[in-house]
Amino acid sequence: MVKPDIITTPSGDRLAILPLAEYERLVDAAEMTADVAAYDEFHRRLSSGTEELIPAAFADRIIDGESKIKVWREFRNLSARELAAKAGISAAFLSQIESGARDGSFDTIKKIAAALGITVDELA
Template sequence: MTSPAQIIRDGNGKAAFAVLPIAEYERLLEAADEAAAIQAYDAYRSSSPETFPDEVAARLLEGEHPVKVFRDHRALTQTQLAEAAGLKQSYVSQIEAGTRNGSVDALKRIAEALRVELDDLI
């Protein structure tokens, strides 16, 4: 298969320029734009924080305890969350109910288990 491009060489015979049909040029530009868009999207996804559904935000704004909201969002039971955080289920229950504040260490462990920032739980 021959290339649609015409090669123009310099005085030493080295390829210096390529002349190609406008349709091929436009196809290459479109492919480059698409590749750049995909790369930009991938970079954004890998560097940006997770977003949450409106339901999660609404529950938080209504004053529901963040541990319960994020636990429900992750589809975990209190027992599963407690095991993942190395805590007792009753302790997690008390934090969710607001009868205990939870130590900083416990909240850090819960945040890690829920894959959220500690600030999201405070």
């Protein structure tokens, strides 16, 4: 590590001056530390069951614009009737929401999310 030059400004602030390469090394190290912390937090959540991974095929369907509710329903191996019953709505209404023919109210989407074991944000 390079020892920085220390200067004092007219207002009394002490500043460290160091070579740009050393500054960039410190920034890279800080970013790496943040990345490791984010990885560790994700791994902790995954191990505790509060986070899950979904296969790329399901994620790709969501990215391609398919109904998130339908994709999550199929990922959970639920029929439309099963999900509708768990959410307390009719299968016909669920079908209309999945197809985009109707929008569900926030309360309905909350019920569907809870029945799927996910957050409302994952359906947004």
